[in-house]
Amino acid sequence: MKRVYNFSAGPAVLPLPVLEKAREQLVNTNDSGMSVMEMSHRSSMFLDIINEAEKLLRELMNIPGNYKVLFLQGGASTQFAMVPLNLFSGSKKADFVNTGVWSKKAISEACKYGTINVVASSEDTTFSYIPELDESKFSKDADYFHITLNNTIYGTRYTKLPETGNVPLVTDASSNILSQVIPVSKFGLIYAGAQKNIGPAGLTIVIIREDLIGKAMDFTPTMLNYKIHADNGSMYNTPPTFAIYMAMLVFRWLKDMGGIPEMEKRNIEKAGLLYDFLDNSSLFKGTVAPKDRSLMNVPFLLPSDELNKKFIQEAKAVGLVNLAGHRSVGGMRASIYNPMPLEGVKALVDFMKKFEIENK
C-alpha cells in the first residue's frame, strides 16, 4: 500500500492507526454486528462512543467542569453566525481582530446582528503577522471579543492572548486545536471544524462556558441555538455519527501518543525543521513574521511563479502532495497537523534542499 505525505490544509492527513482501526471495524463496530454508520444515534452503543469522545477531549484539553462540549455540524463557517446569534445578549457589540479570510468572514456574518469594532488588522501586508493590540481600543461593554487563533491560509498564530477582562474571548481554533496546549479557561468559547486536526469533515466542536448559554436572540433558529444542543447532549437531531466515532479514535490516538504537551513538543520540532531551512535558504523564502509563525501551516515562496509551479509538480511526483498555497495567496504551504510524522517533514526539507541545488 502506498501512502503519500499529505500536506493538505484540510481535509487533512489522519493517523494511519486510526484509519486502520476504522477499516477493521467498518462493517462490525464494537461487535455490534453493524457499522457505526448504521447505528441509531440513540442506541447505547453509540452513546458509549460519543461519551468516550467527550471524556477524552475533556481530558486532553483539560476542559473545566463549567464548560459544555458540543458536537455540531455546519463547519466553522456556521459558527460565524451562531456565535453572534447566541452571544449578542447585551450591548450587541463585539470586538474583532482581522487576521485574514476567516476573520473577515466571521466579521461580515456578525455584522448582520450587531455592531462590530475591528480593533486591529494585518491586511496591510496580506496578513503576514498578528497585529499588536491596543487595549484602549477595546470596547469595555462588548458582548464578546473574537480572534482567529491560527490563520490557516497565511500561517500565523497568536502566541499571546488579548487581555479582555470581563469580555468573553471567543476563538476560531479550527486549524490548531489539539496541536498545542490551549488554556481553555481563558476563553468563553472555542470552536473548530474537525477536518484539520480532529477527524473527517462534517463535525464541528464547540467548547462553551455555561454562563454564555441560554441568551440567544429571539429569532435564532432552533438548530443554531447552543442551549438546544447543550440541553440535548448534542442529540437534538441526528449528529454526524461516523465523524464523531472517527474523532473519538483520534482522541484515543492522541492520548496514546502522550497527550497535547507531547504533541506540542513534536509540532515545535517539526515546524522548527522547516523554518530553520527557510531561514537559511537562498532560494526559498518564508512569508510570516518569525514571532507569529504557525506550528501547523507553513507558507513559503520561490522567486517566481514558474518555480513555484515546478516545485509543486516535482514534489507531487515524489509523494509530497497538496503543497500549493491557498488560491488567494499562491506560492506553497505545508500543513503539518498532528498526524504528519517528523519523517514527512524531513522528506519535504530534503526535497527542498535538492530542488534548491538544481534550480539555483
Ligand SMILES: *Cc1c(COP(=O)(O)O)cnc(C)c1O
Ligand atoms: C478551514 C477553516 C475554516 C472554515 O471551516 P469550515 O469547516 O469549512 O466551515 C474557518 N476557520 C479556519 C481558521 C479554518 O482553518
